[in-house]
Amino acid sequence: MNVENTQELILNMGPQHPSMHGLFRMVVHLEGETVTKIIPKIGYLHRGMEKLAESRTYAQFIPYTDRLDYLASPHNNWAYVQTVEKLMGVEIPERAEYLRVIFGELARIASHHIMIASTSLDFGGSTPWFYFFRDRERILDMFEMTAGSRLTVNIMRIGGMSAEPPEEFWPALQSFLDDVPEMIEEYTGIFFGNEIVQSRMKSVGILSKELAEELSITGPCLRASGVNYDVRKAEPYSIYDRFDFNVPVRTGCDCYDRTIIRMDEIVESAKIIRQALRDIPEGPIMAKVPKVIKPPVGEVYHRVENPKGELGFYIVSDGTTKPARVRIRAGSFINLQMLPIVAIGWKIQDLIGIFATLDAVLGEVDK
Numbered sequence: 001m002n003v004e005n006t007q008e009l010i011l012n013m014g015p016q017h018p019s020m021h022g023l024f025r026m027v028v029h030l031e032g033e034t035v036t037k038i039i040p041k042i043g044y045l046h047r048g049m050e051k052l053a054e055s056r057t058y059a060q061f062i063p064y065t066d067r068l069d070y071l072a073s074p075h076n077n078w079a080y081v082q083t084v085e086k087l088m089g090v091e092i093p094e095r096a097e098y099l100r101v102i103f104g105e106l107a108r109i110a111s112h113h114i115m116i117a118s119t120s121l122d123f124g125g126s127t128p129w130f131y132f133f134r135d136r137e138r139i140l141d142m143f144e145m146t147a148g149s150r151l152t153v154n155i156m157r158i159g160g161m162s163a164e165p166p167e168e169f170w171p172a173l174q175s176f177l178d179d180v181p182e183m184i185e186e187y188t189g190i191f192f193g194n195e196i197v198q199s200r201m202k203s204v205g206i207l208s209k210e211l212a213e214e215l216s217i218t219g220p221c222l223r224a225s226g227v228n229y230d231v232r233k234a235e236p237y238s239i240y241d242r243f244d245f246n247v248p249v250r251t252g253c254d255c256y257d258r259t260i261i262r263m264d265e266i267v268e269s270a271k272i273i274r275q276a277l278r279d280i281p282e283g284p285i286m287a288k289v290p291k292v293i294k295p296p297v298g299e300v301y302h303r304v305e306n307p308k309g310e311l312g313f314y315i316v317s318d319g320t321t322k323p324a325r326v327r328i329r330a331g332s333f334i335n336l337q338m339l340p341i342v343a344i345g346w347k348i349q350d351l352i353g354i355f356a357t358l359d360a361v362l363g364e365v366d367k
Contacts, residue, residue, distance in 0.1 A: 022362030045366035066152035219309030330364035
């Protein structure tokens with residue numbers, strides 16, 4: 001077959017495409033089925049979160065943070081309230097710190113469940129989806145017990161936590177932790193051990209260590225390229241320096257490692273929660289903070305290890321009840337830089353998989 005005179009095809013994917021994981025659109029240039037160029041188009045979900053923060057009081061903005069990475073909303077709460085607490089010099093009670101770690105790591109596990117499930121679906125495997133969602137539902141049940149919501153789990157407050165988990169929370173948490181080893185075994189059998197999955201993902205979409213560092217990639221995508229960097233270890237916040245856990249690192253730099261490293265992190269998150277459950281003290285869950293919050297004049301930046309990558313908040317205070325300036329450093333937004341580079345030369349079906357392994361959530365891209 002003579003392919004010398006093929007014409008370049010320009011294909012629009014999204015923002016309604018089911019594999020775009022939200023309102024993301026990319027203009028794909030193709031030679032046959034081979035990707036030659038990608039132009040990402042974002043902004044379809046834009047809500048002006050940073051400007052909204054500047055027109056709300058510090059406490060009023062907490063629920064808005066749930067809508068950033070809406071698959072791991074406790075992390076967004078955590079990053080924001082810790083930034084305000086850092087600006088105010090507030091120390092929160094010990095019990096609240098442990099509860100924050102428990103809810104944060106549960107959110108990390110639930111987020112990784114979604115990532116692996118949606119990646120399997122994008123590669124044409126619907127069965128693993130149900131296994132991951134089955135286990136994620138147990139975490140959402142625990143969120144609902146405490147916060148009354150399952151997705152936008154608004155549980156953290158400036159100074160501590162909004163509620164004490166009910167009695168039925170603790171046995172549900174212990175039961176979930178007991179079942180994690182069996183879950184991991186099932187995930188390996190139903191998805192990661194599948195030879196078709198491996199052939200579609202291994203050595204596909206290579207993100208080299210050097211490119212990952214050059215683009216400021218963070219989170220699992222960075223660690224899957226061989227870089228041992230995690231904010232919880234590099235710059236420990238909250239009480240993470242009290243826990244014994246490993247930072248999973250893989251060196252394949254491909255779609256497979258960017259996916260399976262999430263399973264590695266589920267194991268480590270469960271390890272952290274077990275330690276927090278063992279050591280959590282009794283006591284109050286809220287510090288004594290003013291009813292009307294007016295941080296002193298100044299500026300602050302604080303970052304946490306979100307499931308998608310580094311999440312940071314920069315706040316400028318003018319001494320009033322509302323921040324003068326707010327800027328958000330979102331992991332998904334930064335990590336998307338790799339897509340137009342890494343996907344070049346791969347087939348259109350590989351492009352879908354490469355995008356899936358970025359685990360981008362458009363809520364924090366189009367913030």
